[in-house]
Amino acid sequence: MFSDTLRQRMGWLHAWVGFIAGLLLVVIFSCGALTSFDTEITRWMQPELARDPSPNISEAGMNTAIDEVAQMQARGFIPLIILPSIRDPFLRVVHYDGTSFIGPVIDPSSGALRTRRVTYGGTFFYVFHHGLFLPKPWGSIPTEIAALMLLVTLGAGVIIQLKRLLPNFLLFRRQGPWVRSWTDAHILVGVLLIPFMAMMAYTGASIHAMRLFPSMPHNKVHEAKKPAMPPQAPLEAPEISRLLHQAEGVFGKGKVGFITFTQKDIRYFRNDMASTVITRDAFIAPLPTGDVRLERHQADIANVKGWLAGLHYARWARYPFRFLYFTGGLAGSWMMSAGLVIFLMKRRSANGHRSSFRLGEAATLAVTTALPLAMLAYLASSRVLPGGMVKSCHVETSIFFSVWIIAIAAASLDVFRGRSMTAWRRQLIAIALAGLAIPVLDFSTREIAWHEASRIYLTVDFIAAILGLLALGGARRLKS
Template sequence: MKESFRQSMAWLHTWTGLMFGWLLFAMFLTGTAAYFQQEISRWMRPELVANADPASATQAAINYLQARQPDAESWFITPPSARNPATEVFWQPKKVEGKPPTRRKRGETSAMLDGGGHPVTVRETRGGFFLYRFHFDLHYMPVIWARYLVGVAAMFMLVAILSGIVTHKKIFADFFMLRFGKGQRSWLDAHNVTAAFALPFYLMITYTGLVTLAAQYMPWGVMANYASTDTFFEELFPGNTDVPRSGVAAPLVSVSPLMAIASRTWGGAAVGSIQVTNPGDSTAIITLRRSATTAIGARGESIVFAGSSGRLLDRHAPDGGALATQSVMVGLHAGRYADWGLRWLYFLSGVGGTIMVGSGLVLWTVKRRAKLPDPTHPHFGFRLVERLNIAAIAGLPAGLAAYFLANRLLPIAMADRAEWEINSLFLTWAGVLLWACARPQRRAWVESLSCAAALFVAVPIVNTLTVPRNMLTGLMTGDWLFVAFDMAMVALAFALGWAARKAERAKPKAMRGTRSNGKELIAA
């Protein structure tokens, strides 16, 4: 169909990139933000300050659950950690005979507790967790379909990366080649530099992303050997089968000694979560899982104790090379093991990927504009791409800023408050799309980018006016989270404002809408 391998790959790269570029941009942006999901959540719950001892907080949480959910099927407890000061609990309510389990709202089966086991009063928000979930579950649509869509996009991304490597064979040379103010050439350079900047990261993140949801996308490997996925998981993780309650009441042993034993067994690694099945019954079982922060592999070790006696029943560690490989792949994607230095590297690589996708999308229009029969009146397809580019690249950041602003501005007692924070994000995004369609494209770029920049500037200001914690108080009391968050908002505002100014000043001939803070990133 095409003359050479490179040409056919260039063609494949252009069109696979365009087909899912907008969705990939959104996935990259929110996924990148999700590397700081705990910090974003803490910023969005400014009331939460307590930092409790994990062992005593866990015991307090168990006392809380014992008082309120004594007959639940199981309890799950996430003790406080360095990145999350609250104890998070949720439970599986008792099954009613002959009735399928009813779907309940989030708040009905979960709670957030302080170190003393008292529910904390925080504003209703989904925090950074929403951004994490959005990057593969999307929103306003069934999760299962969202995940198929995201999987197809990721597969397109993988093909776009592979064909892109072939197309830009001088990757190493491209890394040092960034020509400013040269119109199309600059866009190509920006795309190449951000692509070469963290190419192994993009390949890794795309592939491991597919692996995290492989059970849905590629069930055939399991189906070839097992009649059902349940038997597969039972063989993989034995001892997870449900044991019916005996009906004989037995109090639970104290949990902190068990946590100490577990920690010693794992060479000092912290306990990441505690699960209690059949609480209060003689058949109760306490399972402790290793914290994800202490090793790359996402499938950590676990240790199982009898709930009534505290006797050690079992110990599990991932067994087998393939399982360990999968565990490391999933762990590499989520980056839960990363400490601050590595976390920022993850974040910067993610920013690079976001810019790579964004600049690729802009490049599509830049390359084609000059070749249009009548550049002042482009055809519909071209205009559509142009407008969707503006909406995706300027609109989602604007929406993100609106999400943060809504967190501070919506009334605390508002019904469905968390949902309205999310609606604010999408309403803003839709607003930018409408604006982009209504205005001439150059003006639309300048105005949308300026609007996004202004919204990000507003975040620290609104925060200072509505909440007692901010950059100044943070500097004085060592509340670094609020210092860093405000600085990140200002940095984002600066980058978007700079892009708007570039778009404003670019000569009409060379101007195809500007957002090239890839250059900034490399220069930094």
């Protein structure tokens, strides 16, 4: 169907575009996988929340939340009350600090303040996934270009393998040469993931397409930033709870996500988990009294964007489906990491002595081994920092970037000294130690027994330990 010349050209395109984009895509897919459980990771990084509360909001819980709202408004912040949900049964009063929504956590039934520890938690991985933790829009543009390059790489890969797609898909030579084994595994996982990766690349690029194509039509509302002002009428818990019940009558029980306050009204927004389409439908109650109204998005391009965002983020998904997204993200990250390794293996004998090759290998180590090590260090930081450190979020992110830079520097030093295998082994051993240390740190620093804690804590500990064991196995195989 396709000539050999075309396949050769597609092979060159797949290799070079795949390697250049793959260095960034490994980061995007790794962080994207963790973003599937960003809310759960945030809770894990607040060990004070290990015990599950009753998700029912009492008047005491709402009174505590209103007090926190008033304190934030007095400091010039614009507060939100995030209501309990299936994924997070706590009441949170937060404000946006330029990176994430942060604030104290309240027990919704007793009204007790559970913690003031501020962590970016899983939101850090979400921000890194779509914006590389850089100022807007400079972080989003490279990720969107990488998504487009992924589509090109997938298309070139399909053309290369189309002639023998089924035989190659069913073939896995585990006992063959390393290059052959890695290529077989790369093809096997890649073919299985084509629908998932194409969908994620397309929806991810489409959500922020206006950054790449600013002239395209869209409904962008320009709003002047106004200073935070408290409502004209004092907030009262019974009234806010009564209006919440009315909003649930419109959106459904448990489908109100958060509450915002302006000088003139209170707004109850629909939860992103309520539908596959992400919208900002709001139930609006004027202050002090007035006719409530429902504000919906019209059937225009905003709904298309909301549908694409819902498909990409999958916030509506229950845990089994969310775990499929998580697994797909990790498998995609591994598949692209394998592609990077294959690229290096095929060129090592001819170009291994070149500085450009060693730079490429150092960059590959930076995203395939140094990044997971930094992620584990980020998680561990929540257990080694003092509990009384309220603004621990900035220290946690500093630990992440510090460990990442140190790991990259150590790997690069070995690579440029001609000790590539030593660099890979040392990085894998460091990942193994960090992964196996996570459960130990968690069990030894929590105030309640392991069997009394939420399953979220055990799940994160288990996954970290599995990663550590896999890294240990890889290090032993490299040594042999």
